[in-house]
Amino acid sequence: MNSSSEWAPRLRPGDSPGVLDIHDVSVRFGGLTALDSVSFAAAPRQVTGVIGPNGAGKTTLLNVLCGFVRPNTGKLTFGDTDLTGIRPHQLAALGIARTLQNVGLFARLTVLENVMAGATCHARAGFWPALAGLGRSDRDERTLRQRALAVLDRVGVADAADSLPGQLPFAHRKRVALARALVAQPRLLLLDEPAGGLTETELPELGQLIGNLAVEASVVVIEHRMDLMMSVCDMIAVLDFGKLIAWGTPQQVQADPAVTDAYLGAERSREREEPEPPADGLPGAGGDPPGPGGGSPGAAL
Ligand SMILES: Nc1ncnc2c1ncn2[C@@H]1O[C@H](COP(=O)(O)OP(=O)(O)OP(=O)(O)O)[C@@H](O)[C@H]1O
Ligand SMILES: [Mg+2]
Numbered sequence: 001m002n003s004s005s006e007w008a009p010r011l012r013p014g015d016s017p018g019v020l021d022i023h024d025v026s027v028r029f030g031g032l033t034a035l036d037s038v039s040f041a042a043a044p045r046q047v048t049g050v051i052g053p054n055g056a057g058k059t060t061l062l063n064v065l066c067g068f069v070r071p072n073t074g075k076l077t078f079g080d081t082d083l084t085g086i087r088p089h090q091l092a093a094l095g096i097a098r099t100l101q102n103v104g105l106f107a108r109l110t111v112l113e114n115v116m117a118g119a120t121c122h123a124r125a126g127f128w129p130a131l132a133g134l135g136r137s138d139r140d141e142r143t144l145r146q147r148a149l150a151v152l153d154r155v156g157v158a159d160a161a162d163s164l165p166g167q168l169p170f171a172h173r174k175r176v177a178l179a180r181a182l183v184a185q186p187r188l189l190l191l192d193e194p195a196g197g198l199t200e201t202e203l204p205e206l207g208q209l210i211g212n213l214a215v216e217a218s219v220v221v222i223e224h225r226m227d228l229m230m231s232v233c234d235m236i237a238v239l240d241f242g243k244l245i246a247w248g249t250p251q252q253v254q255a256d257p258a259v260t261d262a263y264l265g266a267e268r269s270r271e272r273e274e275p276e277p278p279a280d281g282l283p284g285a286g287g288d289p290p291g292p293g294g295g296s297p298g299a300a301l
Helices: 058-065 111-117 127-131 138-154 170-182 200-213 226-232 250-254 257-273
Strands: 020-029 032-042 047-051 073-078 096-099 188-192 218-222 235-240 243-248
Touching (some): 032 058, 047 058, 047 226, 096 170, 111 138, 111 170, 138 170, 170 188, 200 226
Parallel strands (some): 032 243, 047 235, 188 218
Antiparallel strands (some): 020 032, 020 073
């Protein structure tokens, strides 16, 4: 593995991936303030958590970091790179990868092909030209395939390489989405609810994987599963109605009455406002950007 130059690590041992600095970021959607002067910094090679009740602005923050949403005010930097005006297509070249809250895999590509698509910035010939039979380099494609298989193995779904995503349980699709992010060897990894669909017994394994990833990259993770967040995060930012209401170690935020109030308040207003759920209804989709490829070569799952 990593024998050819296109897979050379982006960082030499000892290099720092850089601090992710979020400074005074505000986002407004019409009359709604989704983020309100949010500031915190994610240290290199640490796991930084972002928690908060539904609608707190967590996914919006990731969308800002990825250039899907423009902040109305504020500045974002990653090391020496200004991310404030970044475009989504620049992410891979900057070493930034993300998983979506709603998975977002290509439905008509196999699991392996989905993961290979995440590595296009590394391969000389590239995955899409290779898929179309253009400028194809057998060696590049072989290397890409081996790399994708190794990452699938790392997240525990290598045996599903030839399946279509729709054939897999949701929790396994989440793992494939993580593999697609990892295959690009990111310096900054942004994970939106990676534990969605996982059972309690699967959480410790995911926690271990996320902890291991922080050896190579800075990790920012959004998650509602508090047991996972308390065990895996070095620092946690707590958002509520777009405001940063707490910042500290897991123990500090857990003991912060403002955090308890925010979750209890959300719980109470849900109880007050929630109509009877439809018999076969699904929860809302959240603030994910569009899935990959806009429907070609397959709608996002
Ligand atoms: N593109 C958009 N246009 C208008 N409003 C939006 C848009 N994206 C998000 N919002 C609103 O901004 C607020 C924050 O949404 P966001 O998806 O960031 O919350 P979240 O913390 O990720 O919630 P959840 O835990 O449910 O995923 C919500 O009120 C949401 O409805
Ligand atoms: Mg969200």
